Amino acid sequence: MPDNRSLWSDGPSEDEHHGWLDAEPDAPATKEHRPAPAEEPTRQHRTGRMSRREPREGPSTWQQVRPKLLTPLVALCVVALLASGIAIGTRLIGERTVERTVVAGNSGGATSSQIKAAYTAAHDGVLRVTTSQGNGTGWVYDDRGTIVTNNHVIAGGGDTVKVRFTDDGADVDARVLGTDVSSDLAVLRVDPNDVDKLVPLKVAESDDVETGDPVVAIGYPLGLDQTTTAGIISGVGRQIPAQNNFQIDKVLQTDAPINPGNSGGPLLNIKGEVVGVNSQIATASAGGGSVGIGFAIPSDTVRDVVPTLAKGQTVKHAYLGVSVAPLTKGEGAAVGDVRSGSPAQQAGLRPNSETALRGLSDPDGDVITKIDGTAVNRPDDVTRIINDKEPGDRISIEYRRGSDTRSTEVTLGDRASAGGAAQSPSSPTLTLPGTPTSPSSPTIP
Template sequence: MPDKPPSLWTDRPGGGDHEWLAPAPTGYGARPYRPPAPPPPEPPRSRRGLKLTALAAVALLLGFALAGLWDTFFGGDGPASGEPLPAAAGRPAESRINEIYARASGGVVFVQVARNRGRTVGRASGTGFVIDGDGTIVTNAHVIGGSRGARVRFEDGGRFVDARVAGTDPSSDLAVLRVDPDDVSGRLQPLPLADSDAVQVGDTAIAIGFPLGLDRTATAGIVSGLSREIQAPNGFRIDEVIQTDAPINPGNSGGPLLDADGRVIGVNSQIAASGNGGGNVGIGFAVPSNTVRTVAPQLKAGRTIERSYLGVSTSPTPNGSGAVVREVTGNSPAQRAGLRSARRPDGSDGDVIVSVAGRAITGPEDVADAIEDRRPGEEVPVVVQRRGSRVTVEVELGRRPAGSP
């Protein structure tokens, strides 16, 4: 007997009692006439034909099985019926972000200003948020630019309300707008300001704004860094900036960065972009809320923010102690007091600032911090290391110019 052909069950142990393929027939020769006899059995099919028949049978069985499963899970006559697929019932559990957005989004507004570009007038847009019931709105100074007026929209697709620019502070990139509460449909929803000094890396961060001209949008992430520095619109630096990975894009400028309790911890201002001109790479920066708490009331009152000014550029020392004076601005308080710049890395051929107004200096950022709370016209002692000796220089602080020299 010929060898047994292989089974169609590829994973079945050998020695089974089913042979799906029969041995090949030997063929038929001419035979003499004989009385009629029952018709001979139909010759066996070839192996190829039987394989195709068996595969067709398996496919048919699978089709019936799938049809049964479809009917079990979806009901009806299956996909051929044309009925839409059912939706899973219910909603997911409410998240903290849902709650914060529902509570805070009404206090976030779309800001639009007219900008003159030569002979044409264009429009710039950003985001702002309400901080009191009197119609005070905070946004970025770079959103407002030099405009004296703006218009804001409180609802997606709603009407615009005229706003007056109460003041701008390019050194902190903050601006304050005022609207008449009677012009607003419904009640104003002020957002509370948090103490940004209490913010920690890893805290929840939620940004609400109008990115790329879209309607009100929420994105979320964490606080990913603290005490960062960014450049202000006038070229000076803004310190104590909050870094976040919550997606921030053009149009989010001036909008609030919120904590897990829906309080403002910062004002979204800048993003880091990839070197090839791409968009957000997950690094955004927000001006801290404590700066807002100081600047906004003065701008609301129509005051100009005056900051003290020393007039030096500094760099770190190799040993991490003090700040090397690299440049002394012409006609500045530092120049008038006789401070000297250095070229050597360690500052040994010039001045190394070690103390300002009684505050020890460990790096360049400490110099600006030491005079931040001082007023123009105040006289402060500046202690420098000069050619191996410590020298105290009295400096009368000036008024910070409109732009960085």
């Protein structure tokens, strides 16, 4: 789960592009003239006994064999360097010194032709989304003009936004059909008659995605025209905070470069099918640039949420009303803040002190160990189990209080009526960056 350096990946900023430096080819080596040996020794000469060693004329056997051995040996060394993924060299070109560093790209074994094929299959269905607050990315969901993007891309931008389907095309008005803060998804609609061509993207099942799978990201980062990057799935089952501080689960982590402006764009498998919606990035500094850790809302969540939003309806999410934190010793989820009037409070769950939540003392409140018979080993398990429930579901909670093991039953509420989630040490503070509209105003977390 990302820390407080996680950013929403919307709004443009600066970027750098580094190309290869190809050194000039070596000049062909001139052949050294060597006199032919006067006489090739016969087998009889080599095997016969000699009373004394006679000097030979012409090149020795080593001098004749060495050129034949040198070429394959050099080739072997070059192959070894390339196989390691890194080739570093320096050579002089005239009076310039050119340093070349070649690092093998991490495309999960996908070839450039496969990446290009995925891009070709999907890029016509990816578009720029612009509001009064900034810009992001979206993609076509169906042939009725339904478009998927992130909630935070259009938040505060009004009921009408602009979309552009090609880099040199005109802006088209799009209506906001619905938004869901808890999943960070939003649905727009354009009139198909206003668009030359609608290319809906195929949506794959994110539960089938595995760590190491190659992926492609398409979007409009840093105020640039449509841009494609590639990488791999570097983690599955992650959790990231939504704008209301509830956790989004089953998130895909990728090392495909994602930057501000990519938000809402598709993360594609090698077939060009959507497996996620790019939403957040982790950064190592206040600059807001990618450090190779991006997060995408899983496509299975898209399948669940988008049809409801497209009808103008509200997505319902189960609500327990408790924050949880990890334990320094043992398994379970320490109860943090308990919301007033929440199902958790009605069930009698007791929060731990701040000292205990920070691991400076043993738990002095409740520790959840099971929900509906499913073991809770860490806080993420509570989020995952509750997110799979519906408002009105009745669940059993087993918890530990001191040396006692207790259980209770509670009816889950509706998150929409609860407001934002409580903060806890396991839920990092969410900082929403601004969404500037030009690369000269980079996103600052």
